[in-house]
Amino acid sequence: MPRETLPSATFRRVPRIASEAVSRSTPGIASALVLGLVLAPLLGLLVSPEAAFAGKKKGRKAKQEAPVTDASPSASLAEARELLDAERPGEAMQHLDAHLDRDPKNAEALLLRSTAHIMLGDFEAGRSDLERALELDPQERQAWLNLGAMEIAEQKWDAALDAFGKAEALDPDAPENHLNIGAVLLLKGELKPASDRFAAYLGRSGGKNSQGYYLVATNYALAGYAALAVEHLKQAISLEERLRLQARTDPNFRGLRDRPELQRLMSTDNWRPKPGAYTAARTFDQGYEKGQGPLLKAVLDTLQLGAIPFDSRVEVTSEWALIWGEMRIKVTQGEEGRGRVEVSAEADQLTPTEWRERVQTLFEGIQRRLVVRELKRVSPSD
Helix, strand or coil: CCCCCCCCCECCCCCCCCCCCCCCCCEEECHHHHHHHCCCCCCCECHHHHHHCCCCCCCCCCCCCCCCCCCHHHHHHHHHHHHHHCCCCHHHHHHHHHHHHHHCCCHHHHHHHHHHHHHCCHHHHHHHHHHHHHHHHCHHHHHHHHHHHHHHCCCCCCHHHHHHHHHHCCCCCHHHHHHHHHHHHCCCCHHHHHHHHHHHHHHCCCCCHHHHHHHHHHHHHHCCHHHHHHHHHHHHHHHHHHHHHHHHHHHHHHCCCHHHHHHHHHHHCCCCCCCCCCECCCCCCECCCCCCHHHHHHHEEEEHHHCCCCCCEEEEECCCCEEEECEEEEEEEEEHCCCCEEEEECCCCHHHHHHHHHHHHHHHHHHHHHHHHHHHHHHCCC
């Protein structure tokens, strides 16, 4: 018997109907593991400039900044941050070089320039500026986070733990402390303390953080702990089902795709409407046909042309397709080769009148487009 493979699924972006698999590669283990740092998917591990200096920092006394004017030093740093956030590191570097010529002991400018160097691929210069920033201001928590990320990229686990530990000491209540340190402990092969850290991280949200469960699942998946990865991914999907779609094309789960427990999870739609939710369904003569038939296209065309709000990312599998928006729409294969469209919406999303109008517009639009398609099929134009 041939080995069962993970049921395929794709993103479909409207108005393009052809299947489009979206997969963003994540070269470098740390970019997947230390997501609490807002890292870009590069081996060098860039920290968002906006995250680095947004608002007052905890764990240290806030600096008194001078009023920002066109000629003030604060203005040049603010502009550099904006350029980095816009992924224009070369231009940011010009501002930062000029600023550091005037004030070579400015730790904030050094930290920003470190980010610019890394974005430009000069990791040695980036580390040099980062370490100099910490010499000048060891209370700069974001610098310790950046350093920890760089140590992970170089597989220096103990050095990464030391850096993240210093960041934790500066702000013990920051929830990402547990995620970052847990990730490094897992890389070291210390499963029990890593799991304790992950549990503490998830406990901070009362078990309601879907993205948190997803991040922990990716950590376990990369480390090869299939059962723990699936357990946490299942919880993530139960809180936000669109994460199943994300996991299908996430390279962090690539090593587990032949595992039966992951295949079962990805093949299952356990979603149920909440009590009091609106629900409706209609069967159509045309079948779903594993997403390749006319029914799914008719649904998408109706939504787009009818200006019914929906998420253009559509989960398409051989068994069903899911479309999300104000309404949740599931397209499946019904009995006797016919297709079925199930629609639901939470009661607080639409008024009863809006719900009736949306459903009527949807079902009538689907039927009209299917009829037009059939007429074109049996009476082709010359």
